[in-house]
Amino acid sequence: MAPNDREPRFLTLADVAEILATTVSQVRALVRSGELRAIQIGGRGQYRVETVELEDYIQRMYAQMEAQSKTAPSTTDAGSARD
Secondary structure, three states, X not given: OOHHHOOOOEEOHHHHHHHHOOOHHHHHHHHHHOOOXXXXXXXXXXXXXXXXHHHHHHHHHHHHHHHHHHHXXXXXXXXXXXX
């Protein structure tokens, strides 16, 4: 496989924000809180997120939502649903 034919190993915070459809500030908050593992390059807040770490984070969020939905009381009022 040619080097240009594969996905990059590391993503910038902007890349992650685009993938998650959120802001760079939100991704930075996830990194700083430890929810999303990253490495820091240099000393000026340049972070990189390994693609496997992003996938792991996404899977954890799915699992968390599933656990919450199992413990949340069900409602029959369709008008109370939120995004």
